[in-house]
Amino acid sequence: MSVVKLSNSKVFSCSREQTLLEAARAQGLLLEHGCRTGRCGICKARVISGATSVLIDEASLDQEDLSNNMILTCCRTAVTDVELDIEDLSELAGYSVKTLPCRIDALQMLSSNVIEVTLRLPPGNFLQYLPGQYIDIIKGSLRRSYSIANAPQGDGKIIMQIRKVADGEMSRYWFEEAKVNDLLRLEGALGTFFLRKTNASELIFLATGTGIAPINAMLQQLASEVSLNTYSAIHVYWGGRHESDIYFPLDFSMLDINFVPVLSRSASSTVANGYVQDVVIAAGIDLRKSIVYACGSEKMIESAREKFIASGLEPRNFRSDAFVSSN
Numbered sequence: 587m588s589v590v591k592l593s594n595s596k597v598f599s600c601s602r603e604q605t606l607l608e609a610a611r612a613q614g615l616l617l618e619h620g621c622r623t624g625r626c627g628i629c630k631a632r633v634i635s636g637a638t639s640v641l642i643d644e645a646s647l648d649q650e651d652l653s654n655n656m657i658l659t660c661c662r663t664a665v666t667d668v669e670l671d672i673e674d675l676s677e678l679a680g681y682s683v684k685t686l687p688c689r690i691d692a693l694q695m696l697s698s699n700v701i702e703v704t705l706r707l708p709p710g711n712f713l714q715y716l717p718g719q720y721i722d723i724i725k726g727s728l729r730r731s732y733s734i735a736n737a738p739q740g741d742g743k744i745i746m747q748i749r750k751v752a753d754g755e756m757s758r759y760w761f762e763e764a765k766v767n768d769l770l771r772l773e774g775a776l777g778t779f780f781l782r783k784t785n786a787s788e789l790i791f792l793a794t795g796t797g798i799a800p801i802n803a804m805l806q807q808l809a810s811e812v813s814l815n816t817y818s819a820i821h822v823y824w825g826g827r828h829e830s831d832i833y834f835p836l837d838f839s840m841l842d843i844n845f846v847p848v849l850s851r852s853a854s855s856t857v858a859n860g861y862v863q864d865v866v867i868a869a870g871i872d873l874r875k876s877i878v879y880a881c882g883s884e885k886m887i888e889s890a891r892e893k894f895i896a897s898g899l900e901p902r903n904f905r906s907d908a909f910v911s912s913n
């Protein structure tokens with residue numbers, strides 16, 4: 587067992603079979619993370635001292651990261667005692683990750699390639715989560731991640747918005763076989779994409795495709811917890827290729843929102859055209875005073891991060907969840 591120390595002096599032990607992220611979680615410390623497969627890069631951390639080794643390929647690290655002693659905590663284990671230049675997240679202290687049985691409560695097509703799946707848990711069970719987090723759905727040997735599209739509600743139901751991926755194994759199930767009352771398992775809640783306390787005055791949500799799902803949950807939270815809404819403006823930029831990709835009527839009755847649908851492959855004169863990140867820059871919002879939550883394709887997230895930081899956004903004010911493939 588090695589001892590791992592964080593920059594806020596908290597410590598946990600890690601065996602050679604565990605990733606640093608898993609070991610921390612097992613001991614009640616939550617580290618920043620996203621996909622847990624090395625692809626999204628959210629769990630990147632700098633090693634101050636000690637030796638680590640790779641358990642899962644660190645696909646999202648580049649040569650510069652490696653030469654700066656960066657590692658992914660979802661991919662590496664500790665070989666000696668290690669000191670990391672990151673802190674744990676106190677917001678989620680006490681939120682345990684559970685594996686629970688669940689049944690499909692309702693299925694509804696939202697467009698030709700997006701289905702809404704509502705899950706219910708057995709009586710007496712509930713899932714504790716923060717709006718923006720995701721769950722893994724387990725069906726036999728298949729496991730896929732899906733964001734929760736609703737803030738916690740009284741009936742404990744969990745709603746997901748799922749896009750059909752061509753030749754996708756789980757897509758085949760959702761779009762061709764799934765029936766109301768099917769029994770599945772879920773693991774969650776996972777991920778660290780949730781609203782943070784900040785001094786920023788403008789709140790910008792950026793989504794492509796079903797990336798709007800966790801943003802919808804966060805908007806519901808902002809509408810119901812008035813004290814969270816400390817912003818002078820809330821913007822929602824939702825990008826798709828065609829009009830049919832803006833498949834979901836967001837309910838803003840409780841919030842004053844600047845909603846901008848953006849189409850990349852359709853020259854409409856009534857909505858913005860181009861890529862969401864470029865439309866935000868063109869809008870002239872002061873990114874130095876903003877916090878951004880971006881969810882959807884990896885490509886959009888990488889491009890948005892780079893462009894927004896170059897335009898003055900503080901790097902820690904760019905929060906993201908990339909819908910990377912699980913295989």
Ligand SMILES: Cc1cc2nc3c(=O)[nH]c(=O)nc-3n(C[C@H](O)[C@H](O)[C@H](O)COP(=O)(O)OP(=O)(O)OC[C@H]3O[C@@H](n4cnc5c(N)ncnc54)[C@H](O)[C@@H]3O)c2cc1C
Nearest residue numbers: 621731732733748749751754755756757796909910911912
């Ligand atoms: C944290 C997280 C949250 C997610 N939340 C959602 C969500 O709320 N809604 C949602 O629709 N999806 C979401 N995803 C993506 C989802 O987990 C699956 O990857 C996706 O549904 C495809 O699964 P599949 O079994 O149908 O396809 P697979 O059998 O896994 O893949 C089939 C083929 O498609 C490619 N592929 C798989 N996924 C993608 C992708 N996302 N983009 C491009 N190519 C892909 C694969 O590389 C493969 O070639 C999320 C992913 C992560 C990591």
